[in-house]
Amino acid sequence: MIGTPTxxxxxxxxxxxxxxxxRPLLLIMGLGAPGGxxxxxLEGYAGRFRCIVPDNRGAGxxxxxxxxxxxxxxxxxxxxxxxxxxxxxxxxxxxSMGGAIAQRIAASWPDRVRGCVLTASWAYCDEYMKGVFRxxxxxxxxxxxxxxxxMFALWLxxxxxxAETPWVxxxxxxxxxxxxxxxxxxxxxxxxxxxxxxxxxxxxxxIKSPTLITAGDADIFTxxxxxxxxHGQIKxxxxxxxxxxxxxxxxxxxxxxxxxxAEFLGxx
Numbered sequence: 001m002i003g004t005p006t007x008x009x010x011x012x013x014x015x016x017x018x019x020x021x022x023r024p025l026l027l028i029m030g031l032g033a034p035g036g037x038x039x040x041x042l043e044g045y046a047g048r049f050r051c052i053v054p055d056n057r058g059a060g061x062x063x064x065x066x067x068x069x070x071x072x073x074x075x076x077x078x079x080x081x082x083x084x085x086x087x088x089x090x091x092x093x094x095x096s097m098g099g100a101i102a103q104r105i106a107a108s109w110p111d112r113v114r115g116c117v118l119t120a121s122w123a124y125c126d127e128y129m130k131g132v133f134r135x136x137x138x139x140x141x142x143x144x145x146x147x148x149x150x151m152f153a154l155w156l157x158x159x160x161x162x163a164e165t166p167w168v169x170x171x172x173x174x175x176x177x178x179x180x181x182x183x184x185x186x187x188x189x190x191x192x193x194x195x196x197x198x199x200x201x202x203x204x205x206x207i208k209s210p211t212l213i214t215a216g217d218a219d220i221f222t223x224x225x226x227x228x229x230x231h232g233q234i235k236x237x238x239x240x241x242x243x244x245x246x247x248x249x250x251x252x253x254x255x256x257x258x259x260x261x262a263e264f265l266g267x268x
Contacts, residue, residue: 004016004017004061005017006061006062007080007081007083007084008080009076009077009080009081010073010076010077010080011065012057012062012063012065012077013061013062013063014054014055014057014062014063014077014078014080014081015054015055015060015061015062016035016052016053016054016055016061016081017035017036017053018050018051018052018053019042019045019046019051019053020042020045020046020047020048020049020050020051021046021049021050022047022048022049022050023048023049023050023090023091023114023265023266024049024050024052024082024085024087024089024090024091025045025049025050025051025052025090025091025092025093025265026052026054026078026081026082026090026091026092026093026105027041027042027045027051027052027053027092027093027094027098028054028056028078028092028093028094028095028098028099028101028102029053029055029056029059029094029095029097029098030094030095030096030097030098030099030120031096031097031136031188031191031192031195032059032140032183032188032191033059034055034059034060034061035053035054035055035056035059035060036053036060038051038053040251040254041250041254041257041258043258044254044258044259044262045258045262048262048266049091049262049265049266052081052082052085052087052090054077054078054081056074056077056078056097056098056101056191057069057073057074057077057187057190058183058184058187058188058190058191059183059187059191060181062077064183064184064186064187065190066186066190067190068190068193068194068197069190069191069193069194070193070194070197070198071097071100071101071103071104071194071195071197071198072104072108074101074104074194075101075102075104075105075108078101078105079105079109079112082112088112089112089113089114090112090113090114091113091114091115091116091117091265091268092105092106092113092115092116092117093116093117093119093261093265094117094118094119094121095119095120095121095250096119096120096121096221096222096247097121097191097194097195097198098119098121099117099118099119099120099121099122100121100122100194100195100198100200102116102117102118102121103116103118103121103123103200103203103204103207103230104200106206106207106208106209106211107200107203107204107206107207108206110206110207110208110209113207113208113209114209114210114265114268115209115210115211115212115264115265115267115268116207116209116210116211116212117211117212117213117214117261117264117265118211118212118213118214118227118230119213119214119215119249119250119257120214120215120216120219120221120222120227120247120248120249120250121213121222121226121227121230122198122222122226122227122229122230123198123199123200123201123204123226123229123230123233124198124199124200124201125195125196125198125199128223129196129222129226130196132155132221133192133195133196134196136152136155136192137188137189137192139151140185140188141185141189145176145177145179145182146173146176146177148176149172149173149175149176149177150173150176152172152176153169153172153173155220155221155247156172156221156246156247156248157169157172157246157247157248157252158216158218158244158245158246158249158252159218160218160244160245160252161245161246161248161252168251168252204230204233204234205233205234205235207234207235207237209268210236210238210264210267210268211234211236211237211238212237212238212240212260212261212264212265213227213230213231213234213237213238213239213240214227214239214240214241214242214249214250214257214260214261215227215228215239215240215241215242215249216241216242216244216245216246216247216248216249216252217241217242217243217244217245218244218245218246219245219246219247219249220246220247221246221247222247224241227239227241238264240260242256242257
């Protein structure tokens with residue numbers, strides 16, 4: 001994006017934008033998505049936090065190198081943005097793959113992370129989840145943008161959203177079909193490889209900051225057992241379950257999610 005600020009990290013350019021004022025808050029988006037998808041959350045955060053929103057490598061305004069990515073390197077990318085801005089301590093909130101990256105940050109820079117929110121995330125991929133990411137990669141390569149968006153929506157949203165607010169699904173499909181700057185196939189595959197390769201077993205004890213974990217109990221993409229595992233391994237963590245909602249519970253009940261996470265991070 002023209003005019004987007006960047007920092008150099010690990011041989012690439014990492015694009016980011018800022019919004020709001022207050023305590024610094026690093027916001028990390030998930031697989032296949034630019035940081036701009038935080039927009040609806042920023043409406044609730046920007047009045048309380050200085051929000052720093054990077055694009056993960058492969059997405060948005062950041063470089064899109066070829067070859068597999070990994071969450072450790074992507075964590076370094078994000079922290080390089082904070083370093084470039086001269087920010088020492090900060091809160092971090094990550095959704096899905098962003099939550100995997102946030103785990104790495106909280107464990108590797110425990111003296112800098114004031115509080116951590118992990119949303120619809122996981123510590124490692126079991127065989128089911130490996131199959132999920134494998135099929136995502138295959139179907140994205142095989143389908144057109146609109147058909148892929150329609151298929152992906154089935155994995156992301158709950159039956160309640162389909163029944164009660166079907167226009168949300170329509171907007172999701174329209175956004176995927178009309179994206180003027182879609183992620184290249186090689187970058188999506190590289191991010192998916194980072195998701196599959198993420199493994200924090202034995203490393204979650206390094207997370208010392210207060211940690212909030214949110215999950216939808218109808219999530220078939222990253223099943224609730226993934227969040228329960230994180231909760232059991234991160235000492236003192238708090239698990240909040242969104243009943244009847246799915247992977248995108250942070251959008252499906254954004255009022256509760258924004259209020260809950262802002263209150264938690266504001267108290268860290």
